[in-house]
Amino acid sequence: MNRDRRVRIYDLHAWAGISLGLFVFVVSFTGCLALFDHELKTWEDPAKRLPLPESIAPIHDQFTNWVNNSVNQNKANQQEIRFVSLQYPSHYEPYYLGRLFVKNESGKSENYHQRWRADNAETIPERGEGLTTWLLDFHRDLMWPTTLGGRTAGRTIVGVAGIILLLSIISGVITHRKMLQELFTLRVNRSVRLKWKDVHNILGLWGIPFYTMIAFTGAFLGVVAILVPLTGALIAKGDTEKLRAVIVPPSTEAAHVKATSFSLDELYQLKVTDTDARPKRVSIVNWSDQNAIYSVNYPADNKLQRTHVVEINGVTGDILPTPEHLRATAVNRTQGAITPLHYGSFGGIAVKFLYLMLGLSLCVMIVLGIMVWVERRLNSPVGTKEKKHYLRIGQLTTGMVFGNVLASVAIFYFDKLYFGGEENRLFYTGITYFLTWLLTIVYAFSQLNGYKTTRIFTLNLSLGLFLLPIINYFSTGNLFINQLFEKPTSADWVDLTFIVSAIILFLLYKKLPNQRAEEKRKSNKEVGTKLQTQ
Template structure:
C-alpha cells in the first residue's frame, strides 16, 4: 500500500491544507494585532492633547491656589456621600493643564471630575476617545492581564522581526537611500519597507523593547511571585509601589490632607506634586501617597511618599537614591510613549509610530505579493487584510465622531469603532481590494473633516482645541485629495 505523499507524517492532503489555512489565519490575526497596536500607539502619544480636545470647555489650570487640593478632596468626598474607597488626583502640568479628581467605591463605582484652580469640581471628565486609544494600545481592550500579555508578545515579535530583517538584508544600511521607482510595484514596496525600517531603527528598537517589557511585566511579576514569595504577587508589587497599611476598617472622621502636603513641600522645596492617592479616607487605616517630581528634570525623577492618617511618614522612596534597575523601570513608560522632552519629541514619535504601523501592514502586503508572483495568490486574505488595514483608520475616525456626538456616553466610541471594523470586514467577500482601499481612505478623510466640524471648539480658550481640529481637517483633506488622484476602479480594470 502506498503512503500519502506531500507531508512527512502521513496526513491526508485535505488535512494539510486545513492546517496551513489555520496557520495563515493565526499569522494574519497576530499581524493585525501588531498593526493595531502600532497605529493606536502612534495616536496615544497625543493622549493628553486629545483629552484637552474632548474637554474643550473645561477650565485650564496653570497655577493651583494654596488650598486647591484639600478643597477638591473635600468636594469629591461629599459627592461620593462619604462612602469611598479611594480618591485619586492627577495634577496639571504643561502638557495637560487639567486637574483631574476621581473617586472609587465598591457601592457607587468610579466617577471622575475636572476641577478649577481653586479646587472646585466643575465638570465630569470626558475621555471616551482618549481612553479607547489607550486601551486598544495597552491591552487591545481585552482583560488587562491577557491583553497586556498579547501586547507584550507583539513587542517581542516586532523586536525579533527588526533584528531578523537586518540580518537577512546585509546591504540594508548601504542601500538606505536607494529606491527602485518606476518598475515593479512589489520592488517599490519592498524598498520602502526596508528604508523606513532603517531610517527609524533606533526608535523602532526602543519602542519594541520597552513595549515588550511593559506588556510582559505581569508574567515577570507572576514568575517572581512564585519563585520568591510562594505565589504572592502582592509582595512583588510592594517592591515598586508605596505599600498599604495593615487593614483596620474602624470608621474615623475624614483624614486631613493639609499636613501631608506641607511635609512634602518641606522635603522637596523645588518639587511639584503630580499625583495624589488617598486610601480609605474615613477609616483608621487611611493613608495618603504623594508622587513628587524632584525638580531634576530626569525622566525618572519622581519621589514617592506615604503617610498614615496622622501625617506620619511611613514610606519614602527618592528617585535620586534609586539603583540602575529602578531608574530603568522608571523610564520605560516615558521612553515608550515619548513623554519626556516636549512637543517636538511627541511629533517625532507620532510620525515614526505611523511608519511602524506602515511596516506592520507592509510586511503582510509583501507576503501577499510574493505569493501572487509565485503563482499561489491568496485573494481572499488580501481583501481581508486591506479591509482591516484601511478599516482601522476609518473605525478610529468613526469612534472620534461617536465621542463628539455623545460625549456623555463613555461606550459610544468603542461601539462605533466595533461597528465600523465589522462593516469593513463584512465587505471583504463582496468588494475588490482596490474598492476596499478607496472606501477606507475616502471614509477616513471624510470622517476626520466631519469630526472637526461637528466638534467646533474654534473659540475655545485652550489653543490645543482648535489646533487638533485644524490637524484633523488637514489630514482629512489630504486623504480626500489623494483619493481623487488614484486611478478609478474601472480604469484600473478591477
C-alpha cells in the same frame, strides 16, 4: 550563513508578517494615537480647556465633605474605604479631580470621582470616559473582556506583539545581505511590487533603532504583567504570603481611631525637593484614621521618570522614610523609564511628533510587507494556492488596515454627537468602533479591485478628518481658526492637525491609481489593437 538556513529565516520573517502582521499593525497604529492622550483629552472634554489660575482655590473642605457624603449615602452597603486620591490642577487637566475607591460587603470594588474648578472649587459636571480612554486602553490591553482574563490578559497579548516585532526585526536583518545598498535603493520605474518592496526595506532598515526600542519596551510593559508573578512564584516556592509581600509591600494597618486629616491645601504648599515643584497627586490610605498615610506624587527630577513619590503622615504632615520599593535605585529608575520611553512623554510635543512619524512608518512598512507577499503570488507562478486565496488575503489586509483607521475617526464623531448617559459613553464608543471596523472589512471583501477600494477609503478618510473641526465647532462653539492667533489650546492644534492630515490624504488620493499599472498597460494595448483592426 548557508543558503538553506537563510531561506528558512526568510520564510520565518515572511510568515510572521503574514500571519500576525495585521495584529502588530493595529497595536502600532493605536499606539500612534495614544501618544497624544493629553491633547486628545483636551479636544474631547471642554472642561480641560478651562483657564488655569495662578493661585488655585482651597479644596480640603469640599473634598472631605464629598468623601464623607459619598460613603454615608451608601452605608447600607457596608462600604469600606480602600483609598482616596486627589489630583491637583495642571496644564492638561486644569481642575481638581477626586477619586474614591471602596469595597462593599459582597467584596466588589466600586469607585466614584468628582471634579472641581481650580479658580473657585465649584463642581464640574460629570463626563464619562470615552474617546481617549478607548484609544489609549485599546492600545494597552485591547479592552480585553473580564470573562477572558481581563486587562492583565489583554496587556500580555499586546506584549506579544512586541515580541513578534522583535522577531521580525531580527529575521529581517539576517536575510538582508546588502543592507547598505538597500538603504538607498528605490526603483521608482519598476513594477509596483518592486517599489513596495524597496520602500518596505528602506523604512525597515532606517527605522531599526526606533522599532527595536518600541518593540522591547512594549513587550516589557505587556509581558511583565504576567512574568513577574510567575518569577516571584518560583522564588517564593509556592509561599503565596511571601510572594504577596515581595510584589505588593504591606501597607500600614488602620488604627480605627478617628483623627483630623492633614490639610490638602497645606500639602500643596509643602516642598520636599530643592525645586519649586508642587505635588501632582496625593493618594491616601486609612482615610481620616490615626494611621493615615499620604503618598504624594511630585514631578520627577528627570524627564525619563514619571513621578517622584514621597510618603507623608496623614495627620501631622511629617515626611516619612522612603519605603524600599519607592527608593530611586538603579532598577526602579530603569523600570520607571520604560513607560516614558515607550510613549515619548519625556521630550515635549516635538518628540511626540517624531514618534508619530516613525510609528506611522512602521505601520506602512508592515502593510507593504504583506502586500508585496500577496502581489508576488497573485501575479507570478510563485503561489501554490488558487488566486482567490491570495485575493482574499489582500482584501482582508485592506479591510483591517483601513477599518482600524476609519473606526478611530468614527469615534471622534461619536464623541461629539453622543447624547446618552455618561456612564454608558465608553460602552457605545466601543460599539461604534467595532461596527465601523466590521463594515469596512465587509465592504473590502465585496470589491475585487483593491486599488480602487484603497482610493475610496483614502478619500473617505480625508473627508472625515476635514469635517471633524466643523463638528467640534457646532458641538462646543470652539473654532480653532479664531483661537490660533490668540491663545490656542491643545484642542485647537488637534483641529489644525485634522485639516493638514485631510489635505495630505486628499493629495495622496489624487495620486493613487485605479488599477494595477501592468493591467492598465495591457488594457490600453488591447484597446489600441482593437482600434487598429477597425
